[in-house]
Amino acid sequence: IEAHSRTDAELQRAKEKAEAANQAKSRYVVGLSHELRTPLNSVMGYAQILERDPDVPENRRGSVQVIKRSAEHLSGLIDGLLDISKIEAGRLHVYSNEINIQDFLDQIVDMFSLQAAAKGLEFRHARAKALPLYVRTDEKRLRQILVNLLSNAIKFTQSGHVNFDVGYRMQVATFTVSDTGSGISADDLDHIFEPFVRGEAEHNRFTPGLGLGLTITKLLTETLGGEITVRSAVGEGTRFQARLMLSKVERPALRRSS
Numbered sequence: 001i002e003a004h005s006r007t008d009a010e011l012q013r014a015k016e017k018a019e020a021a022n023q024a025k026s027r028y029v030v031g032l033s034h035e036l037r038t039p040l041n042s043v044m045g046y047a048q049i050l051e052r053d054p055d056v057p058e059n060r061r062g063s064v065q066v067i068k069r070s071a072e073h074l075s076g077l078i079d080g081l082l083d084i085s086k087i088e089a090g091r092l093h094v095y096s097n098e099i100n101i102q103d104f105l106d107q108i109v110d111m112f113s114l115q116a117a118a119k120g121l122e123f124r125h126a127r128a129k130a131l132p133l134y135v136r137t138d139e140k141r142l143r144q145i146l147v148n149l150l151s152n153a154i155k156f157t158q159s160g161h162v163n164f165d166v167g168y169r170m171q172v173a174t175f176t177v178s179d180t181g182s183g184i185s186a187d188d189l190d191h192i193f194e195p196f197v198r199g200e201a202e203h204n205r206f207t208p209g210l211g212l213g214l215t216i217t218k219l220l221t222e223t224l225g226g227e228i229t230v231r232s233a234v235g236e237g238t239r240f241q242a243r244l245m246l247s248k249v250e251r252p253a254l255r256r257s258s
Contacts, residue, residue, distance in 0.1 A: 033078045044071040080212035084195065084219065092223060094138050098252045101135045105166060112150045112164070119154060122161035131168040134249040141220050142244070148213040149177040149240050157181035173246040178239040184232040192230060193218040
């Protein structure tokens with residue numbers, strides 16, 4: 001009994017140290033991110049001014065655009081780090097509001113149909129007839145999840161098609177994004193949701209991305225009480241599936257007030 005008590009006490013102390021270290025890391029990341037924001041905003045601001053300046057020589061405009069794109073890249077990295085820190089620290093605010101899910105999906109489909117067409121891909125979409133008009137969810141976070149999954153599908157598919165299917169049963173929505181891309185190797189598949197893991201993109205420096213999109217997608221899905229799974233085969237494509245509770249709203253406030 002005494003040995004068990006000592007072990008429990010040591011485990012508790014180790015747990016407290018780990019939690020303190022994690023909180024310190026989160027505070028450091030947040031503080032550093034805010035410190036980086038000030039000079040980065042200045043760089044982006046001046047790049048935008050120079051981009052619109054007609055007196056900038058034509059042979060210098062490419063350099064200005066490189067500066068702007070690099071600043072945007074850094075800004076995206078900071079946003080990703082902040083999101084992860086907020087989720088880990090339990091400070092990410094989740095809002096549940098009524099949304100017109102049909103309009104919401106139409107906007108997503110319109111946006112990515114154009115992106116797929118620009119790359120010469122076929123964009124396929126289907127949604128369940130049972131999907132209601134209004135549901136309750138966090139619109140911002142749901143959009144973030146779907147945008148990350150669809151962006152990746154189009155980014156890593158060179159030919160063929162991207163599928164976006166929405167199922168709905170027993171108040172649970174199933175969002176499935178599949179593609180005919182190069183697929184993910186078994187070794188990468190085990191680590192695909194870890195931060196800064198980019199899989200195939202690591203070997204292609206021309207493929208944009210920070211390696212945070214899927215990490216944030218998984219954390220957001222779980223924060224909303226859902227789950228995300230992935231299946232992939234090299235040379236055949238990849239299939240992500242996110243399941244989330246989207247409660248049907250029988251008498252939406254938006255419709256009652258109109």
